[in-house]
Amino acid sequence: MTGTDGPYGLNSVTLTVPSQPKYLYIVRSALYPLLLGAGFGKRDARRIVLAVDEACSNIIRHAYEEDPSGTITVTATDAAGQFTVRLRDYGRKADPSSIAPRNLEDVRPGGLGTHFMGQVFDTVTYDTSEGEGTLLILEKKKQQVKA
Amino acid sequence: MNTSPDVRKNLGEVFRQGGARALLIDLSGVRYMDSSGIATLVEAMQNCMKRGMRLRLVALSPPVRDVFELARLASVFEIFPGVNEATTGL
Numbered sequence: 423m424t425g426t427d428g429p430y431g432l433n434s435v436t437l438t439v440p441s442q443p444k445y446l447y448i449v450r451s452a453l454y455p456l457l458l459g460a461g462f463g464k465r466d467a468r469r470i471v472l473a474v475d476e477a478c479s480n481i482i483r484h485a486y487e488e489d490p491s492g493t494i495t496v497t498a499t500d501a502a503g504q505f506t507v508r509l510r511d512y513g514r515k516a517d518p519s520s521i522a523p524r525n526l527e528d529v530r531p532g533g534l535g536t537h538f539m540g541q542v543f544d545t546v547t548y549d550t551s552e553g554e555g556t557l558l559i560l561e562k563k564k565q566q567v568k569a
Numbered sequence: 570m571n572t573s574p575d576v577r578k579n580l581g582e583v584f585r586q587g588g589a590r591a592l593l594i595d596l597s598g599v600r601y602m603d604s605s606g607i608a609t610l611v612e613a614m615q616n617c618m619k620r621g622m623r624l625r626l627v628a629l630s631p632p633v634r635d636v637f638e639l640a641r642l643a644s645v646f647e648i649f650p651g652v653n654e655a656t657t658g659l
Binding site: 443444446447450465468469472475476479482533534535537538541542 | 570571601603604605607608631632635636639640
């Protein structure tokens with residue numbers, strides 16, 4: 423894990439984990455204190471961590487199709503009035519037109535991750551313009567921080 | 570996502586054994602749950618309904634309850650604060 427003055431500035435932390443569920447606790451463990459430090463309350467911080475965890479799970483399932491040899495690079499940036507999480511993978515490109523939260527009235531297993539991301543973050547952007555894989559950008563405005 | 574397959578396997582064993590009127594799942598030791606955990610419990614609920622069993626969830630921690638609320642499933646499940654309350658009326 424590195425603090426960096428790279429492309430996202432001094433207020434960014436970047437870590438890379440293998441595309442395996444057992445490593446996602448590292449992402450959760452790193453994000454939670456960063457969110458508290460950024461001024462989010464515990465409940466909001468928990469929800470943001472959950473949404474990022476769901477995004478990572480979706481990358482493992484859909485971009486890497488459970489292939490454990492991939493990587494997910496997570497960059498968390500606390501700057502300019504918002505908290506941004508960027509998730510970079512090098513698997514199958516996401517197709518934003520096919521990604522939609524399911525109808526919650528339909529009680530069935532699966533499909534909740536996208537709903538969590540949309541509910542927790544202000545914007546969810548899939549950028550497939552560069553090379554292999556997808557850059558998923560999750561943004562949360564800090565003025566919506568609740569104590 | 571990491572532990573759901575094990576939970577699903579154990580629940581499958583419970584359903585194979587059969588014979589119970591109700592299934593109580595004590596979640597007091599669970600401090601984190603994602604949509605995969607929710608999906609596992611939705612499957613358990615559907616399996617219980619097929620068998621005429623009651624499914625009751627017990628002792629949800631605040632983070633786990635929060636996930637149920639985000640998924641808008643808190644009112645779909647029977648949720649109880651403790652085992653004593655959950656066994657009432659069975």
